[in-house]
Structure formats: C-alpha cells, structure tokens
Amino acid sequence: MQARILIIDDDTAHREGMSILLEDESYLVDQAEGAEAAMKLIREHSYDLIVTDYKMQKIDGMELLKMINDFNPLLPVIMVTGYSSIEHAVEAIHLGALDYIPKPVDPAKLKNVVRRVLHSQTAENIPDSGASVPERYIHFGDIIGKSKAIKTIVRNINEIASIDVPVLISGESGSGKELVARALHKASARSPKPFVAINTGAIPKDLINSELFGHEKGSFTGAIDSKKGKFEEADGGTLFLDEISSMSEAVQIALLRVLESGQIERVGGNRSIPVNVRIVAATNENMDSLMESGRFRQDLFYRLNVYSMELPPLRERQEDIPVLSGYFLERFSEEFHKPISGIEEDALELLRTYSWPGNVRELRNMILRSVVAAKGKIRKKDLPENIRAGKQRGQEFTLKAGTPLPEVERVTIIKTLQLARGNKLKAAGLLGISRRSLYNKIEEYQIKDEEYS
Ligand SMILES: Nc1ncnc2c1ncn2[C@@H]1O[C@H](COP(=O)(O)OP(=O)(O)OP(=O)(O)O)[C@@H](O)[C@H]1O
Ligand SMILES: [Mg+2]
Structure with a gap:
C-alpha cells in the first residue's frame, strides 16, 4: 500500500518541490495552498501523513494543526518551520505535531522524517500485556513494568526519541527517572554518542563554568591542563541534567545562555564552540511551586520542559510491584x-500494599537484602520490620467534618512526615509542595520533630 501524503504550503514553488521529492519516494502526494483547502481534502480522503508549512497567509500552520487535531487527533502532522528557532517547533509539538523540519528544507531530512513517521512504532504497536497472559510485561531497555503508567512511558520514549527536543522527566526519588533518560538516549539516533549525567545542584559555585563548559590550560590556579566540560563531553549525544530543582541561580543563568545561543566558551578560552546535545532533565520536586517562590527561572523551565514525562510513584502503580520484585x-x-524460587503470597501482599516512599530503588534494595536473608523462598519473616508492620504506620486517618482547615493541613503534614519517616524531601513530594514550602508550614504550624519521628 502506498502511503498518501498531503502537503500544505502557500508558496507554490516550495510546495511543488516537496511534492516532487516525496513522489520520487513513491508516495501518493496531494497538495493544498491553504488551511481551508487542506481541511476539505482531509475530510474527503484518508491521509497517512500531513506536512504543513508553519508561516502561511490567512491561517497559519499552528491553527491548521489545531483544526486537524479536532478532526482526527491520530493523524500525524509534520510542521515545516521557516524559523529555525525552537519555539515554533516546541509549540507545534505541544499541540500534537509529530515532528518538524527546519526551512530551507533539506531533501534528505524531509525523506527521513517522513519515512520515520510513517513507519514509526506508534502507541498502538506496543503490545498490551493482556490479563489473559499473566506473565507478559514490558521490558524496554532496563525498564520493567506492566502498569498503564509504564506502558505510557515506553510509548512516550518511542514517540519522542527521534524528535530532538528537550525532555523533562519528573517523579519522586527512586522512581526511575535516570533509567528513562538512558532508555530515551538509547532509542534515539544519538545512541552511538555519549550519555553524560550531571547533578547540577552538586557543583561547587566557583567550578560551575569549568564543569559545564570546560577550561583552557592555565585559566585559573589548578587548571594544569585544558579540559572539556560536560557539554563538550556529551557532544552529539545526550546531556542528563539531574535534579534541576536544586540548581543554583548561577547555573540556571549559565544554562539558559547555552540553550539560547547553542554555543559555549571554555573558561579562559576565546572562541565559541557550537554544541550539539540533547538535554534531558529530571526533577523530583514540583517545579510550579519552585517557580512561584522564585527559586527556578521560568524562562529556563520552558526551555527544558518542551516535552514532559511523569513517573508516578510506585504505590500508585501496584501492578508493577510483583513484576519488579520477580x-x-x-x-x-x-x-x-x-x-530463591519465589516470594510467598502473604509476603508479596505486604509488598503490594506498602507505601514505598523510596520507590523502585527501595524495592530493589529490599529484595536484595531479602535474597541474602532468605532460604528457598522469600517469606514474611525475611522482610524488614517496617514492611512487616504493614499498614500500622497508617496512611489513612480520620478527620471530623468541620475540622478547621489549618488543622487539616497540620495533621496531614504530620502524618505524611511520619509516612516518609521524617524525610522532608519525600514528604514534600508526597504533599505536592516544595521542600521550602514544607519548611514554612512546619514553622507556621509549629510542628515539632517528636510529633513525627
Ligand atoms: N521500571 C523499572 N524497572 C527496573 N528497574 C527500575 C525501574 N525503575 C527504577 N528502577 C531501578 O531503581 C533504581 C532507581 O532508579 P533511578 O536511579 O532511575 O531513579 P531516579 O528517579 O533517578 O531517582 P533519584 O531521584 O533518587 O535520582 C535503579 O536501580 C533503577 O535501575
Ligand atoms: Mg536519579
């Protein structure tokens, strides 16, 4: 079956040019010079792909994309954008475009993108681990699971791997953010090049520039040799910015500059070096509240959060627990x-209902310890005390109707701190607020350590 493609551009020469290129590839190609004509064709025919210009008289590509989405959200759309600026591509992808091609159109790039979109592994191709086959689960890269959330993540990875935009992964500590970042890198065309991880919150202040951008020999005391920074190390590959919520203002500014210019300068150097990295960032805090409190720059956030993925905490995807444990x-x-041949059912039940504040990492470490302790099978008695205690450290508690709201908040905070065993970062994550806000509330309600420890 020949794929049928519709090309929309109000510039005739350009439209013809793209049509010829794609006809050469044996696709059936139709043309439209504007959004209205395009919509008419789309309603009448069944297209496999739409390629539209962004900048058009009357109705632009973005508007057209919305119209197409309203008509059939599954119809793949590629946007051709005359501005190489990322904003349009970003906006288009937010609105559901599958990919974008910068103008002037490079014939090879056009052909590649079209081929990839038409043959991509789309959401529908990921096998559903049907309930009738209990042993089926997802194993993608090192990612294991069978919950809807994990399927969605794997689907998202496939969708975005080949589209070279920044990705932001959010999720509680230990939920698998770095794993997802690595899988994304592996699935992308950048996989032969390095995956470089950097914890931006952990760089000492005076080494920020040197760490990120490198330095030339003798540029400061201790700079015995010239050294590449993380951006150069990751050239052609993926740069993983871990825990961006703890990034200092100085790092934020430095990053923003590179993302805007696409270039770096080594410390003590005098030439600009173009960088080609894909940025994947991770956060375990709610970025909205960080921005509200002024601790994270909005402009930087928008550059990092072009495509976002969220890893729900393990307790919200219990189906993954037996699979991961196994x-x-x-x-x-x-x-x-x-x-060790397996886990006894009552032990597994405890694992299923435990709250896993440390998520998959905690589960992994727990199984590790149990394997060491167990004989033959993992039994209840091989599990650590806090898990055996099960629901005693209740996540549930009762409140009377008419409880003053500040009291509701106070009690909820105390209970959550208990659940997180005093770990404020975790408690803040569970409560959906920043660590800073949690500290403020602890102060405001005068919550004492002994109330939750
Ligand atoms: N779905 C999964 N399948 C298999 N292993 C997993 C999965 N999710 C997490 N893990 C394992 O759990 C551990 C923690 O994962 P990872 O380091 O990716 O978490 P993280 O979200 O980056 O945590 P942190 O915020 O603390 O850095 C790793 O050993 C990882 O391999
Ligand atoms: Mg991590």
Whole structure:
C-alpha cells in the first residue's frame, strides 16, 4: 500500500518541490495552498501523513494543526518551520505535531522524517500485556513494568526519541527517572554518542563554568591542563541534567545562555564552540511551586520542559510491584548464587500494599537484602520490620467534618512526615509542595520533630 501524503504550503514553488521529492519516494502526494483547502481534502480522503508549512497567509500552520487535531487527533502532522528557532517547533509539538523540519528544507531530512513517521512504532504497536497472559510485561531497555503508567512511558520514549527536543522527566526519588533518560538516549539516533549525567545542584559555585563548559590550560590556579566540560563531553549525544530543582541561580543563568545561543566558551578560552546535545532533565520536586517562590527561572523551565514525562510513584502503580520484585529476585539470586524460587503470597501482599516512599530503588534494595536473608523462598519473616508492620504506620486517618482547615493541613503534614519517616524531601513530594514550602508550614504550624519521628 502506498502511503498518501498531503502537503500544505502557500508558496507554490516550495510546495511543488516537496511534492516532487516525496513522489520520487513513491508516495501518493496531494497538495493544498491553504488551511481551508487542506481541511476539505482531509475530510474527503484518508491521509497517512500531513506536512504543513508553519508561516502561511490567512491561517497559519499552528491553527491548521489545531483544526486537524479536532478532526482526527491520530493523524500525524509534520510542521515545516521557516524559523529555525525552537519555539515554533516546541509549540507545534505541544499541540500534537509529530515532528518538524527546519526551512530551507533539506531533501534528505524531509525523506527521513517522513519515512520515520510513517513507519514509526506508534502507541498502538506496543503490545498490551493482556490479563489473559499473566506473565507478559514490558521490558524496554532496563525498564520493567506492566502498569498503564509504564506502558505510557515506553510509548512516550518511542514517540519522542527521534524528535530532538528537550525532555523533562519528573517523579519522586527512586522512581526511575535516570533509567528513562538512558532508555530515551538509547532509542534515539544519538545512541552511538555519549550519555553524560550531571547533578547540577552538586557543583561547587566557583567550578560551575569549568564543569559545564570546560577550561583552557592555565585559566585559573589548578587548571594544569585544558579540559572539556560536560557539554563538550556529551557532544552529539545526550546531556542528563539531574535534579534541576536544586540548581543554583548561577547555573540556571549559565544554562539558559547555552540553550539560547547553542554555543559555549571554555573558561579562559576565546572562541565559541557550537554544541550539539540533547538535554534531558529530571526533577523530583514540583517545579510550579519552585517557580512561584522564585527559586527556578521560568524562562529556563520552558526551555527544558518542551516535552514532559511523569513517573508516578510506585504505590500508585501496584501492578508493577510483583513484576519488579520477580525481576530483582531473579537477578540477585543469580548474582549471589542463592537459589530463591519465589516470594510467598502473604509476603508479596505486604509488598503490594506498602507505601514505598523510596520507590523502585527501595524495592530493589529490599529484595536484595531479602535474597541474602532468605532460604528457598522469600517469606514474611525475611522482610524488614517496617514492611512487616504493614499498614500500622497508617496512611489513612480520620478527620471530623468541620475540622478547621489549618488543622487539616497540620495533621496531614504530620502524618505524611511520619509516612516518609521524617524525610522532608519525600514528604514534600508526597504533599505536592516544595521542600521550602514544607519548611514554612512546619514553622507556621509549629510542628515539632517528636510529633513525627
Ligand atoms: N521500571 C523499572 N524497572 C527496573 N528497574 C527500575 C525501574 N525503575 C527504577 N528502577 C531501578 O531503581 C533504581 C532507581 O532508579 P533511578 O536511579 O532511575 O531513579 P531516579 O528517579 O533517578 O531517582 P533519584 O531521584 O533518587 O535520582 C535503579 O536501580 C533503577 O535501575
Ligand atoms: Mg536519579
């Protein structure tokens, strides 16, 4: 079956040019010179792909994209944008465009993108782990799971891997953000090049520029040799910015500058070096509240958050718990040459209902310890005390109707701090507020340590 493509551009020469290129590839190509004509054709025919120019008289590409989405949100759209600026591409992708091609159109790029979109592994191609086949689960890269959330994540990775825009991954600590970032890198055309991770919150202030951008020999005391920064190290590949919520103002400004200019300068150097990296960032805090309190720059956030993925906490995807437990069990029993055949049902039930404030990392470490402790099978008694105690450290509590709201907030905070075993970062994550806001509330309600420890 020949794929049928509709090309929309009000510039005739340009439209013809793209049509010829795609006809050469044996696609069936139709043309329209504006949005209205295009919509008429789209309603009458069934297209496999729409390629539209962004800047058009009357109705522009973005408006057209909205119209197409209203008509059929599954119809793939590629946007051709005359401004190489990322904003249009970003906006288009937010609105559901699958990809974008910068103008002037490079014939090879056009052909590649079209081919990829037409043959991409779309959401529908990911096998559903049907309930009738209990052992089926997703195993993508190192990502394991069978919940809807994990399926969505894998689908998103496939969708965005080949589209070279920044991605922001949010999720609680230990939920698998770095794993997802690595899988994204692997699935992308950048995979032969390095994946470089950097925890931007952990760089000492006076080394920021040197860490990120490198330095020339002798540029400061201690700069014995010239050194590449993380951006140069990651050239052609992916730069993973971990825990951006703890990024200092200085790093934020430095980053913003590179993202805007696409160039870096080494410390003590006098030439600009173009950088080609894909930025993937991770956060375990609510960025909205960080921006509200002025701790994170909005302009930088918008540059990082072009495409976002969210990893729900493990307690919100309980279906993953048995699968992950089984996977870790197999791995560790092999690693330690300890034949452990499985987990007893009542022990597994405890794992399923436990709240996992440390998410998959906590589960992994727990299985590791249990494998060491267990004989033959993992039983209830092999589990750590806090998990055996099960729901005793209740997540649920009762409030009377008519409780003053400040009291509701106070009690909820105390209960959450108990659940997070005093870890304020975790508690703030559970409550959906920033660590700073949590501290403010603890202060405001005069919550004392002994109330939650
Ligand atoms: N879906 C999953 N399948 C298999 N292993 C997982 C999965 N999610 C997380 N893990 C494992 O759990 C551990 C923590 O994951 P990762 O480091 O990606 O979390 P994170 O979200 O980056 O945490 P932090 O915010 O603390 O840095 C790793 O050992 C990782 O391999
Ligand atoms: Mg991490």
